[in-house]
Structures are given as C-alpha cells and as structure tokens.
Amino acid sequence: MSTLEAIKINQSSTAHRMKASFPVRRLRFDFTSSKRYWFDNDAYFTHLMNAMSAIFPQGELMLIEALRNIRDKIDDPLLQAEISAFIGQEAMHAKEHLAFNRYADEQHINIDKLQNEVKDLYAIMQKILPSMHIMSIGCAIEHITATLGAELLRNDDWNNRLVGPVAELWLWHAVEENEHKAVFFDAYVASGGG
Ligand SMILES: [Fe+2]
Ligand SMILES: [Fe+2]
Numbered sequence: 233m234s235t236l237e238a239i240k241i242n243q244s245s246t247a248h249r250m251k252a253s254f255p256v257r258r259l260r261f262d263f264t265s266s267k268r269y270w271f272d273n274d275a276y277f278t279h280l281m282n283a284m285s286a287i288f289p290q291g292e293l294m295l296i297e298a299l300r301n302i303r304d305k306i307d308d309p310l311l312q313a314e315i316s317a318f319i320g321q322e323a324m325h326a327k328e329h330l331a332f333n334r335y336a337d338e339q340h341i342n343i344d345k346l347q348n349e350v351k352d353l354y355a356i357m358q359k360i361l362p363s364m365h366i367m368s369i370g371c372a373i374e375h376i377t378a379t380l381g382a383e384l385l386r387n388d389d390w391n392n393r394l395v396g397p398v399a400e401l402w403l404w405h406a407v408e409e410n411e412h413k414a415v416f417f418d419a420y421v422a423s424g425g426g
Contacts, residue, residue, distance in 0.1 A: 250313040254411035256320030259404060261328055261397045263335035272393035281402070282336050286346040289326040289333070294354045295370045295416065296322055301363045302423040311415075311422055318415040321408045328401055367420045378413035381406030 271278040296319050303315055333343045357366060384390050384406045394402060 250309045252313045252317030254314075254317055254321070254408070256317055256324065257404070257408070258324060259328065259400075261331060261401050263332055263397050263401075266335065266396050266398050268339045268341070270394075270396065270398040272395075274393070277393075279341070282341055282343065283346060285329050285332055285336070286343045287350045288329045290347065290351045290354050291373060292322040292326040292329075294358065294366070295373065296326075297358070298363065298366045298370050299416070299419055302367060302419065305423040306419060308422060311418055314412070314415045315419055318412045321412055325405055325408070329405075332398065332401055364420075364423070364425055367416075367423070367425055371417045371420050371425075374409075374413055374416040377409045381409035385410070 267273070269275050269278045271281060299315055299319060303312065306312060306315070333347060336343045357369070361369075384402060391399075391403065
C-alpha cells in the first residue's frame with residue numbers, strides 16, 4: 233500500500249469518526265393530557281403557537297432536502313458530521329410537531345388548512361427555485377427559528393406560561409434550534425453560497 237493510499241484510508245476513517253458538536257435526541261411526546269388552550273389557558277397565544285407548529289414540519293423536511301441536495305459539494309468531514317446531526321434533529325422535530333398537530337386536530341383546531349397551504353408553497357418553491365436559492369431561504373429560516381427559540385428560553389414571561397408535554401416539546405425544539413443554528417449557513421457558504 234502506498235503512503236498516499238494509507239493517508240486516504242486514514243482520512244476516510246477520520247471522517248467516519250468525526251462527531252457533531254451537538255447530539256440527536258430521540259424523544260417521543262404524549263400530548264393526550266394537554267389542554268385545548270395549553271398556553272396558560274390563553275387562546276390567542278395557543279393559536280399563535282399552533283400556527284407555528286402547523287408550518288414547522290414541512291419547513292423542516294424542506295431544509296433536510298435542501299442539505300441533501302448540496303452536501304456532495306462539501307469536503308469538510310466535521311461539517312458533514314454537523315449536517316448529519318442537523319438532519320437528525322430536524323427530522324425528530326418534524327415527527328414530534330406532526331404528532332402535536334394530530335393532537336391539535338383531535339381538539340378540533342384546524343391545523344390542516346395552514347399545513348397544506350405551506351406544503352403546496354414549498355412544493356412550488358422546490359420545483360422552480362435553484363438549490364442554492366432554497367439554501368439561502370433556509371439560512372433565513374434557521375436564523376429566525378434560533379432567534380425565536382432563544383427568546384422562548386430566556387424570557388420567563390413566555391416559558392413560565394408553558395406546562396406539560398407541550399412545554400417540553402417547545403423547549404426541546406428551542407434548545408436544538410440554538411444548538412444547530414450555524415450549520416445551515418456554514419453549509420451554504422461551504423457549498424458556494426455568497
Ligand atoms: Fe426544527
Ligand atoms: Fe433548525
């Protein structure tokens with residue numbers, strides 16, 4: 233075996249061993265004990281956050297798809313590990329927000345309408361926009377979700393009013409949006425984004 237071949241094998245095994253700077257937590261929530269107006273009995277804020285939950289899963293699936301489309305352009309093994317962990321976290325968010333949205337639907341809260349509108353919008357975007365344009369939109373989405381998440385974690389006027397499994401869902405999501413907030417932008421730049 234030549235030295236060059238040995239280095240290549242060593243580099244690829246290093247790539248496999250690279251660990252992301254944040255974990256993928258596999259959680260599962262049971263919302264059956266939650267109240268209809270789960271945000272401190274406040275209908276306005278409950279519906280505001282229900283609406284956000286309605287649009288999250290499709291957005292998260294779009295971000296995952298966008299990264300999968302460009303990750304071949306990225307050589308950095310550590311960034312590849314971060315992308316894998318990002319995809320793991322967002323996939324879990326989409327799964328648990330879908331579970332929450334099903335629960336809200338059972339409470340006769342009309343989640344479907346908004347959910348389907350967003351699904352159609354993203355389908356059109358994915359059809360007509362270049363992959364790097366979708367990446368740039370993803371950078372903006374990630375910036376906003378990390379900012380909202382930080383506010384939810386820091387501001388006791390918000391987080392003190394959350395209780396039960398819905399609180400755990402939102403606080404878990406807020407923490408992870410902040411853990412992985414840089415990944416999408418780093419992937420955008422590493423894949424040629426200006
Ligand atoms: Fe997320
Ligand atoms: Fe995110």
